[in-house]
Each structure stands twice: as C-alpha cells, then as structure tokens.
Amino acid sequence: MHAMVAAVIGVPIAGAVLCLAVRDKASKYIAVLATAVAAAYASAIAAAQSKVTVVFGGLPWLGEGAAKALFGYQVDPLASIMLLAATIIGLVTAIYSFGYVSVGNREHSTSSGQARYFFWLMLFVASMCGIALSPNLLQLLIFWEMTTLCSWALISFYDNEESLKAGMKALIMTSFGGLFFIGGLVWVFSATKSMGFDALALMTPTARAWAFVLFLIAAWAKSAQLPFHTWLPDAMAAPTPISAYLHAASMVKAGVFLVARLLLAGWHLPYDAALLLVVAALVTMFSALYFYFFQSDAKRLLAFSTIAQLGYIMLGLGIGSMGADLATRGAVLHILMHAFAKTLLFLSIGVVAYTQGTRELTKLSGLAAKAPVAAFGFFVGAFALSGVPPLPCFWSKLYMLSGALQLKGSFGPVILVLVMLESLATFGWFLYVGQRIFYGKPANEDPCGIPLSMNAILIALILATILVPIAGIPIAAQIVGL
Numbered sequence: 001m002h003a004m005v006a007a008v009i010g011v012p013i014a015g016a017v018l019c020l021a022v023r024d025k026a027s028k029y030i031a032v033l034a035t036a037v038a039a040a041y042a043s044a045i046a047a048a049q050s051k052v053t054v055v056f057g058g059l060p061w062l063g064e065g066a067a068k069a070l071f072g073y074q075v076d077p078l079a080s081i082m083l084l085a086a087t088i089i090g091l092v093t094a095i096y097s098f099g100y101v102s103v104g105n106r107e108h109s110t111s112s113g114q115a116r117y118f119f120w121l122m123l124f125v126a127s128m129c130g131i132a133l134s135p136n137l138l139q140l141l142i143f144w145e146m147t148t149l150c151s152w153a154l155i156s157f158y159d160n161e162e163s164l165k166a167g168m169k170a171l172i173m174t175s176f177g178g179l180f181f182i183g184g185l186v187w188v189f190s191a192t193k194s195m196g197f198d199a200l201a202l203m204t205p206t207a208r209a210w211a212f213v214l215f216l217i218a219a220w221a222k223s224a225q226l227p228f229h230t231w232l233p234d235a236m237a238a239p240t241p242i243s244a245y246l247h248a249a250s251m252v253k254a255g256v257f258l259v260a261r262l263l264l265a266g267w268h269l270p271y272d273a274a275l276l277l278v279v280a281a282l283v284t285m286f287s288a289l290y291f292y293f294f295q296s297d298a299k300r301l302l303a304f305s306t307i308a309q310l311g312y313i314m315l316g317l318g319i320g321s322m323g324a325d326l327a328t329r330g331a332v333l334h335i336l337m338h339a340f341a342k343t344l345l346f347l348s349i350g351v352v353a354y355t356q357g358t359r360e361l362t363k364l365s366g367l368a369a370k371a372p373v374a375a376f377g378f379f380v381g382a383f384a385l386s387g388v389p390p391l392p393c394f395w396s397k398l399y400m401l402s403g404a405l406q407l408k409g410s411f412g413p414v415i416l417v418l419v420m421l422e423s424l425a426t427f428g429w430f431l432y433v434g435q436r437i438f439y440g441k442p443a444n445e446d447p448c449g450i451p452l453s454m455n456a457i458l459i460a461l462i463l464a465t466i467l468v469p470i471a472g473i474p475i476a477a478q479i480v481g482l
Contacts (some may be wrong), residue, residue: 001045001052005073008041008083009129012090016122024114031094035125039087042129046475047079055135065425070195074135077478078264081332082132082257084471089249090125092457093241094118096347099354099451100241106357108158108239117157128250131257134220136195139186140258144181144222147251148174154246155238161238167235173231174251181258184214201267209273215262216475219375223255223310226284232307236299240350243299245304247340247346247381256313260332263360264480269321277318285311285422292429298349298359301433302342305385308422309338309393316400319407319415325479327403331395333476336408337384337392340465344381347458348374351450352437358434361433366442371450375438378456382434386427395469397423399476 015034019027062427097118103111127150148171156167188211189195192202200208219225224232232252236243242313246252263269288308295301315366316331351374352367353359368375384391401419404412 001048001075002054004041004045005075005133006043008038008087009126009133010470011041012129016119016126017419019115019118019122019416022111022115027095027115027118030099031122032091035091035094036367037314038125038129040079041089042083042087042319043168043386045075045469046084048075049077049080049475049478051076053135071139072135073133075133075431077475078094078257078260079132080334080475081205081334081336081472082253083129084130084222085249085253085336086125086128089245089339089343090128092347092461093245094121096350096454096457097239097241100334100350100454101239102451104449104451105354106301107353108357110158113157117154117239120150120157121242124154124245124250128254131135131254136197137188137199137217140261141178141181142183143177144254144258147254148178150421151235151246151251154242155235157239157242158237160237163237166234168238170231170235173228174221177203177218177228177255179218179240180221181216181218183239184211184218187211187214196266197261198267200265205268205270208267209270212269212273213276215258216273219259219314220280221255222258223314224307225250225255225311225314226287226307228478229284229288229307230393231298233303236297236303240299240346240353243302244346244350245345247302248343252310253339254304255332256310256317259314263317263321264328271322274318274321277314277321278388281311281315281318282415282418283295284308285315286418289422289425292426295355295360298352298364298433298437299346302345302349305345305426305430306342309342309385312397312400312419313338315415315419316396316403319400319403319412322407322413324403325407325408327400329476330399330477332479333399333472334393334396336468336472336475337396339477340461340468341381341384341392344377344458344465345385347454347461348378348381351403351454351458354454355450360451361436365440366438368438370442371438373455373458374450375434377383377462378438379431380462380465382427382430386430387423388427390469392465392469392472395473396476426431 053074055072056181058070127146136141192199221228288304320328387394387397404415
C-alpha cells in the first residue's frame, strides 16, 4: 500500500517536472503516461477496499499536539472515490488535449505552451490525489492551496485579457475561502491540540458548530456555492479540457470533499449547522437552475450546472448529518457519478467549439451530421446528469432521495419534491440545448475535421459513463453513516 500511495502522488509530480524538461514536443506523451500510471494505482487502491491510516513526521516546535505524526495518508471509501475521479478524468483530459491544444482548433488556435499546460495539469492531478489521501487538516490544507495555484495558472493559460481576469478572480475568491480554512484549523488546533478530522469531537457543541461553519465557508468558496459562485462561470475562459477537469474532478470537488471528510470523522454535527448546510445547498441549486435560462455560452451553462450538482452533494451530506445514512452514501457516490457525466458534456462541447470556433448557442445548429460522436456524447451526458435510469446520477440521487425519506416529519418529502423538480427542469433544458446545437439546419457549411484523439476519448468516456456505477456503488456502500 505504501508504494501505491507514493506512486499515485509522486508519478504525476515527476511527470510535471519532466514536462518542463522536455518542453513542448514530448510533454503530452509524458503527461499521458504519468496519468495512466496514477490511474492504474488509484484503481488498485480502490479495488483493495482497504481502510488504512499511516502517519509520520511531527512538528515538535508547535507543541505537544503537533509533536505527534502529522503527515502520511488515509485510505478509505471516500478517498478511493476521489482518487478514481481525479486520476481517471485526469487521464481523459490529457489524451483529449492531444488534439484540442493545436493549430487546428478554430476557437483557440495554438500549439505553443504545451509544456506549461501539461506541467500544471500534472501538478493538479497530484494535488487532488494529495487531498484525497490526506490524514489530517494540515496536510489537506497544503494540497488545497496547491489546487488553487494550479487552477489559476490553467484558467489563465491563453494569456489574453479575459483569461487573465478570470484566473485572477478564481485565485482571489478561492484564496479568500482558504483564509476561513486556516482560521478553522487554528481554532481547532488551539482548542484540542489536534489537527485530525475528528478533533471537532473534543470541542463543545457550540464551538464545534462555529468551527464547522468556518470550514463550510471555505468549502463554499472552493466549490463555487452561493454567494461565492461567480468565479466559476468566468473560469470558462480556460481551455475546455481544463474546464472539464476543473468541474468534474478537481478544485470544485475539493470543497465538497472537505465537508464529507469532516462529517465522516464520526463527531456529531449540531442540528442547526446541518440545517444551514441543507438550506444553503437548496438555495444554491435553485439559484443555479435559474441562471440556466439566461446563458448563451454552452460552457457557462455547464458551469452553472456544476454549481447545482455540487449543491446536490452538500444537500446529501446535510441530510446525512440529520441521521439519514443513505443520503451520505449518495452524496459521496455523486462525486464520482457527476465527474463522468460532466466530463462527457464538457468534452462534447469542446468538439463543437474546436470545429465551429464558437460556443454561442445562437450561432450553432445542425451539427449532429458533422459531429455524431459529440452529439451522442452530449445527450448521454445530459441524461446521466439529469438522473435518467440506469445512468450514473440516477443511482446517487436515488440514495439521497431515499435518505431524505428517512427523516422524520414533512421535511424529507419536501426535499424529495424539490429535487425532482430541479432534475426535471435540468432534463428539459439540456434536451432543448442539445436539440438546438445538434439538430436543425446547419449554421456553418464549412467541413470540419475532428482529431482522432478527441473522438476516441469521447467514445471511451461514453462507455465509462454508462458503466461507472458498477465500480462506484460498491465503494459508496462501504461509507459508514454519520
């Protein structure tokens, strides 16, 4: 286990360094090899179904509490879910980028900067694996800030005014949230002399609730939940493969992972704090849904969809904190199910932008004949995201809705109705958008060539999206209730 954990973080870091060393020509091959190795080891860790925590190396100068081992790794079902998302989607992103980051791209024609691009992507993958495996708050904070840096660099990749502004906005807003993480860590450590996820159990209920709120604010900023949501739609200035990774498996998932990791540590969250988590999630979900109907940029639509889907995860965790074990499992499962569905949607739109030079819905139509794989992929992704059975998000939503009905009183049925309404609205709007893009009279008669790597990845991702519940459900079933 030690070697596998070291490899899943170390190989992408080594790949990042090599990408800079070999420069543009060979960097993409190194990136694919590094992410493939990391994905293989992550799959092996998940398949082992182990629950292991190994720590070493304290910081005695911080006092008795920090003199104990502070660094190491923690492997459990939650870590396995996050590892699979981070590495497999990272591999998909790297291969898809072969064709996308090229002079043939009508939206952003470029072949320079590939070493820089793949360096930051590899570091991003390593950082997310580090978050997944962190055994305490301090180590998680270190990798947490690394993802902030990576996202800033990749959102700003094109080096134009729009990209630079979007990257800086993401950096400022998520770093602001990081201050609350630091505040929570300092408070917990000063009160308990521990940096463990379970340290909140040693605090009084009132102090525990307020400390949790500090971490929750950090998670809201990282996961673009209201009122910190505005940076994520602007981040669509990034290359589309990076947008896919950012939304599906990396920085925004770090926020919900933090909340899940804290709540699964076994201490009791006061009811008022759990209610805050549930209400904030519902407000975020329906606010994001409202913004769907005003987006003319397909990627911005997907960005608001991500905000809503992360709200689903927060909702499931909140319901779980109220005593519904099934909702907790559904929330953790949704991390993986959403990752594949959202990646498929983004990469399908990436083909559209690559061939047409635009993502504006008013300028797109009739593309199914020219890009049939992208069209099929978009609809599979839309159906999967909406929860159409037996596709991925159906299973995670089934867990969460079943959990809602475990709650006493009328609160659970109200949540069930609200979630069903959001899912139906999402299904209808994505169906409309897909029809508008891929059917009707073609808006552009020019022939378009789609790189083989992009189409091949879409085909593989369609199959993976359909099959991922087979891998994810057994892992989520091991999640211990709150």
